[in-house]
Amino acid sequence: MYDNASIALYPENAIIGPDSFRQMAEHPNIHGIKASSGDLRLFHEYERIARETGGKAFIGNEKLMSKSISRHAVPSMANIFPQFCREFMDVIAEGSREQRREYQRCMDERGMRIYSDYTKIHGGIMYALKIRGICCSEPLGPDQELTCKEKKDIALYVSGLEDRMTRFSDQTM
Template identity: 30%
Template sequence: MSSAYVALVTCFNDNESLNLDATRAQVRRQVAAGNNILCAGTNGDFTALTHDEKLSLTEAVLDEADGAVKVMVNAGMPATWETLQLARAFDRMGVDGIAVITPFFIACTQDGLERHFTTVADAVQTPVYLYDIPARTQNHIGPEIARKLAAHGNIAGIKDSGGAQETLAEYLAVGRETDGFDVYSGPDHLVLWSLRNGAAGCISGLGNVMPDTLAAIVRAFDAGDTAEAERQQKRYADFRTDLYALGFPPALVKRSLWCIDPSVGASRQPALLPDPAQDGKVRDILARYELL
């Protein structure tokens, strides 16, 4: 069976402190839809969270999910040393998977990336998933390094958030060559395409706003209902196109969810602030898709 993960938003109070009660409510929402969870990812404002906050956030998500769905958490930081501290802590918590985003700010060679991911995977028992998002980190896991890393006994797959079908196809080729190396698509418009081409599933930010549609794409694909899978994918992709035309995708996902449920709060600064004009455009889009 294919797996849909949602890169869960992190909820904040008005003073920007963590709102774990509201975050738990979002966990329950995804569990009800049947979606697995990635916490402390790009859509979870992980760069704005402290080390200890990531631990308390993960504890709350695990507790609320209570085994009903799988929980993966992102441990990736610029330095291997800090990534190791987080990965070991998550390993002790019993998460289902540890995602490791490529280092950001630090320019890495391909050999440097190989050492970084290998060091983390060697240090934990929990399966490690590579996380490639070069537009945000400026570091890209090339297919040859992905192939080498796929042979590591504790590197179980990769999340591709590059946005290009070509790159995703390269990772899927690695997955076909290597048993136990799963590919998860990040781009929301490629969910169905990736499943048809051998992906194990997807990890989606837009699923915060449309959890049932995301689940429906995967469910219809697994059931062999091509027409329904295509219908749900079109709805998902059309919403993505309309929403992301307004600006930075993670900020707009959070803002859309805020329009539906203000308890999620705004993101920590200097992220997108409430703006009546933009919120009006977001609400118009949400209404068009019957999400309000």
């Protein structure tokens, strides 16, 4: 085991109970947990845990976005780069307008590539997670299968995005 290992979890097709969610959120090497159950009661429980653990738990579900944006809701990019998304939430809360715009621009620009112009969001997420060494399921449905070119583009963007986000975060925080 590594003392400094960073772990990102994306429990695809699974609902994590509050006790397990808390244990993972309190772990020092887990940057974030993104849960998208769509269950409003469970969302509020996760929200409470997120507040108690300093916002290390990420909540994301489009159906709940209007209620959750100020409560650590994050886009699907948090599955791939949870540390960046956590920093982005801090910038939204405390940063300058310029910092917010730069973080948003960085996320939007790369998101278009990873998600194949938003036509293969699930396929792009799963492939990017694998590139990052994060365990995940296979994309659901044949419409989410990536071409060789899409895979190559995603691999290039994910490696460049990781470097860009790390350098950007160091410069702005």
